[in-house]
Structure formats: C-alpha cells, structure tokens
Amino acid sequence: MKVLIAGGAGFIGSTVASACSDAGITPVILDNLVTGRREFARGKAFYEGDIADGALIDRVFEEHPDIEAVVHCAALIVVPDSVGDPVGYYRANVAKSLEFVAHLLRNGCSRMIFSSSASIYREGDDLTVDESSPIDAKSPYARTKAVCEAMFADIAASQPIKILSLRYFNPIGADPKMRTGLQLRHPSHALGKMIQAMENGSEFCVTGTTYGTRDGSGIRDYVHVWDLASAHVAALTRFDSLLTDEDPSLAINLGTGTGTTVKELVEAFNSVADTPISAIETDARPGDVVGAYTRSDRAERLLGWRAEYSIVDGIRHSLQWATVRDTLLADSGQSR
Structure with a gap:
C-alpha cells in the first residue's frame, strides 16, 4: 500500500x-x-x-x-x-x-x-x-x-x-527510535514548557487553576x-x-481513557527528569479550556487499537528527543 x-x-x-x-x-x-x-x-x-x-x-x-x-x-x-x-x-x-x-x-x-x-x-x-x-x-x-x-x-x-x-x-x-519529534525547540504545550523550564532553570506556569477538576488545574488525556x-x-x-x-x-x-491534570503532569515529569522543576499558578491563556478525556472503546472495537505507552514513557521520550533535536535539525540556534 x-x-x-x-x-x-x-x-x-x-x-x-x-x-x-x-x-x-x-x-x-x-x-x-x-x-x-x-x-x-x-x-x-x-x-x-x-x-x-x-x-x-x-x-x-x-x-x-x-x-x-x-x-x-x-x-x-x-x-x-x-x-x-x-x-x-x-x-x-x-x-x-x-x-x-x-x-x-x-x-x-x-x-x-x-x-x-x-x-x-x-x-x-x-x-x-x-x-x-x-x-x-x-x-x-x-x-x-x-x-x-x-x-x-x-x-x-x-x-x-x-x-x-x-x-x-x-x-x-516522540518516535521511540528518535527519528522524529516535536520540531519546535520551544513548543507551547504543557510538556514542552516543562522541558523549557528545566533547561532554563525557570518556573513552570500552571495556566488556570480554578477549573472544576480534582486540583483546579486543566485536565487532559x-x-x-x-x-x-x-x-x-x-x-x-x-x-x-x-x-x-x-x-x-x-x-x-x-486517547488513553485516563485524565491527567496539569499538576499531576508536573509530578510525573519530576519523577522522570534529572532536574525537577517548580511550578507557579497563573491565569488561563486565551482559548484555554478545562479539558476532557475519552471514555470510548470505539477505537479498540473497530481498530483493534489501544494506547500502549504510559505518560511516563511519553515524558521520557520527550526528554530524550530534547537532547538529540539540535543534532538532527539544522537550526539548533533558533526557536522554530
């Protein structure tokens, strides 16, 4: 094919x-x-x-x-x-x-x-x-x-x-074989911002903490x-x-069928990263929403598919990609 x-x-x-x-x-x-x-x-x-x-x-x-x-x-x-x-x-x-x-x-x-x-x-x-x-x-x-x-x-x-x-x-x-990953050096999503905070020694901003979740931060699958x-x-x-x-x-x-809040993602990140980060709470950004996660089994029923990798796996592969990105992409000094 x-x-x-x-x-x-x-x-x-x-x-x-x-x-x-x-x-x-x-x-x-x-x-x-x-x-x-x-x-x-x-x-x-x-x-x-x-x-x-x-x-x-x-x-x-x-x-x-x-x-x-x-x-x-x-x-x-x-x-x-x-x-x-x-x-x-x-x-x-x-x-x-x-x-x-x-x-x-x-x-x-x-x-x-x-x-x-x-x-x-x-x-x-x-x-x-x-x-x-x-x-x-x-x-x-x-x-x-x-x-x-x-x-x-x-x-x-x-x-x-x-x-x-x-x-x-x-x-x-990222691709577990490290062939590809996030092309942006400084991506705007939560995990990308955590890696940037770790690299810069800065604080990670939890954007929005008044949502109706178990800890007030947004939830994602x-x-x-x-x-x-x-x-x-x-x-x-x-x-x-x-x-x-x-x-x-x-x-x-x-999706995985499991909801993880941003604060829980920080905890998972710190369980994997060599240098833990600290987080501060800030206002939500334009367009931010509380989030959701899937409860459907349609993908497993129709595609025979279910997520195999854990959040910790995803964080570990993202961190690994961050260490090799600049050797694989030509613009190591740029933000793109």
Whole structure:
C-alpha cells in the first residue's frame, strides 16, 4: 500500500510516516514546511508545497498513481495563535482543506483519514466524552476542526470518497527510535514548557487553576504520539471494513481513557527528569479550556487499537528527543 501524508513533515505526520514505513506501507510526503521540517521527510518521496495547490496534487498522483489513501495532517494547531489570527486559521485549516479534497476527488482518491481533535467536544459533567458527545468547540482552532468534519461528512455523503476522522486527544512523546519529534525547540504545550523550564532553570506556569477538576488545574488525556501513529496504521489497513456507501464518514476518538491534570503532569515529569522543576499558578491563556478525556472503546472495537505507552514513557521520550533535536535539525540556534 502507498499513502499520501499531507503535513507529513510535521510532528504527528512524520511519526505516522515512520509507523507506516515500519508496517510496510509506503508514505509519500506533502508539506509546505511552514511548521514541518525537511529533515523529517528524508529518505521518502517528498513534495514541498501546499494542499490547495491543484497542479501539485495532480503531479503527485500522476507520479504515484498507486496511492490508495490520504492522511490529512496539514493544519495550524496553536490555540492562542488561532484566537489572535482567526482569519489565518480558517484559511489554512478550512479553506485549503476544501480545495484539497476537491483535488483528491479529481484524482480519483476515495479514502481519506483526517486528523481531527478532541477539542471540538463539550465536556460532560465528569469531564469525559465519547464520539456522541455534543460538539461545542471553544477556540477558533477547535472550530476549524469541527467545521472540517462537518464539511467532509457532507462531501462524503454524495461524492466518491469516504472519510475517517480521528479525534486526537493530547499528543506527547516522540518516535521511540528518535527519528522524529516535536520540531519546535520551544513548543507551547504543557510538556514542552516543562522541558523549557528545566533547561532554563525557570518556573513552570500552571495556566488556570480554578477549573472544576480534582486540583483546579486543566485536565487532559495525554496520548503518546507513537500510539497515535499506530492507530493510523490500523485505520489504513481496516479502512474498507469501517466505512461503507451507506455510512461514508466516521469519527473515532484516540486517547488513553485516563485524565491527567496539569499538576499531576508536573509530578510525573519530576519523577522522570534529572532536574525537577517548580511550578507557579497563573491565569488561563486565551482559548484555554478545562479539558476532557475519552471514555470510548470505539477505537479498540473497530481498530483493534489501544494506547500502549504510559505518560511516563511519553515524558521520557520527550526528554530524550530534547537532547538529540539540535543534532538532527539544522537550526539548533533558533526557536522554530
């Protein structure tokens, strides 16, 4: 099998590409390198460009007519940035995705896996969600994912393409073989900020401590990125059994089923890190929400998948990646 991975030079897309290669699936990478890294596509068929570039998509399919499916990971993903630049986020995540699926249809591509997000949900009273939970996205970023899912479902209902949306919870970790990891030297998510605090000898800010959780800090379902990548492999191999002409679109949650608060993540970090960090409490950032975790077994039932790596594994692999990143990526002195 050969698959096109849009956004395949980014953190998740590149890990999916490695998991595919390990499983005997040949990845073809498409990435505009706005946040992706050329190094992550090394050794693979790679096209630099935009998902909205119809001529480029045509060329990819002309040169790889045996592509059987597409994994669509191309998106901007930073919640506070989406609050500050909603136009840019809707253009990149929604408008370009619409153009992309039109190009796929023109080239006869009938299978797409969409990287969606659990941030689209309204959390339940117990802070858990499943695939039937109400959609109530709280940030422009999350709304772009919800809009795309609805748009793709409408398209799949009448066009010759089936679309599986995988709703990620909170990815952590790195490829256990250290081929790829977070490309940003200073990522904005909690674990990235903890590593930065450890490296700088500074305090870690727990942003938001008045939520209705057991300790007041936000709660997340932290899932190892390699587990996410393995779920994509399972989805690719089982795709035709999951979607039918009668039900051409489907969503599946990808999480561990365990909620971890930010304060608990700090404790887990300090159990692994050589240099423990201290934390201070601050106000929530624009777009921050209390969070949620999955209670669904749909992924295990339909994909035969469940998360195998623990939070401690994810932290350990993230710390290991931080020590090798600058030797693997060319811009060791830059923040990108």
